[in-house]
Amino acid sequence: MANMFDLSGKVALVTGASYGIGFAIAKGLANAGATIVFNDINAELVEKGMAAYKAEGIDAHGYVCDVTDEDAVNALVATVEKEVGVIDILVNNAGIIKRIPMCEMSAADFRKVIDVDLNAPFIVSKAVIPAMIKKGHGKIINICSMMSELGRETVSAYVRQRAVLRC
Numbered sequence: 808m809a810n811m812f813d814l815s816g817k818v819a820l821v822t823g824a825s826y827g828i829g830f831a832i833a834k835g836l837a838n839a840g841a842t843i844v845f846n847d848i849n850a851e852l853v854e855k856g857m858a859a860y861k862a863e864g865i866d867a868h869g870y871v872c873d874v875t876d877e878d879a880v881n882a883l884v885a886t887v888e889k890e891v892g893v894i895d896i897l898v899n900n901a902g903i904i905k906r907i908p909m910c911e912m913s914a915a916d917f918r919k920v921i922d923v924d925l926n927a928p929f930i931v932s933k934a935v936i937p938a939m940i941k942k943g944h945g946k947i948i949n950i951c952s953m954m955s956e957l958g959r960e961t962v963s964a965y966v967r968q969r970a971v972l973r974c
């Protein structure tokens with residue numbers, strides 16, 4: 808029987824994966840044979856990520872890209888398709904949380920959380936889906952949180968967007 812977890816020949820984009828949970832997900836995908844592409848918000852983080860992947864023996868491709876910027880995301884996906892290949896697996900991991908009680912939270916902070924945690928997965932998914940349809944397959948994994956089930960008074964924006972993303 809074929810190895811169900813063999814990802815040889817697959818290209819995986821994990822957003823916001825210079826460190827943290829995204830890095831761990833990417834490491835798991837790389838260990839299963841996938842080619843890893845990741846992005847992060849600035850060059851310093853991407854360099855840090857590249858060094859961390861290298862230290863794990865992973866030949867990753869790192870790019871600077873803000874996932875809330877639709878033009879930048881479209882440019883990133885076009886570059887990845889040209890330089891690495893069509894993205895077979897997208898993990899929408901990049902995210903932020905602002906632990907501020909609702910009555911003290913500005914609308915700007917609320918919008919920022921929604922932008923990174925909800926709008927960005929839409930933007931990145933929309934950018935990768937056409938090539939996946941053309942290829943006939945693809946997987947998109949959205950990272951959510953237990954807080955989509957269990958609210959908490961200091962994280963109102965985070966809870967709302969996670970609940971929507973889970974639907």
Ligand SMILES: NC(=O)c1ccc[n+]([C@@H]2O[C@H](COP(=O)([O-])OP(=O)(O)OC[C@H]3O[C@@H](n4cnc5c(N)ncnc54)[C@H](O)[C@@H]3O)[C@@H](O)[C@H]2O)c1
Nearest residue numbers: 823825827828829847848873874875900901902950951952
């Ligand atoms: N840490 C937890 O306990 C926990 C629990 C449940 C779910 N999550 C979710 O898992 C994911 C990763 O969490 P983490 O703890 O590793 O977070 P983290 O803050 O350690 O890492 C998030 C990564 O996303 C990047 N990022 C943030 N905004 C970005 C943007 N606009 N464009 C590109 N990259 C951006 C950051 O620079 C960072 O590399 C998040 O979506 C988070 O909501 C985390």
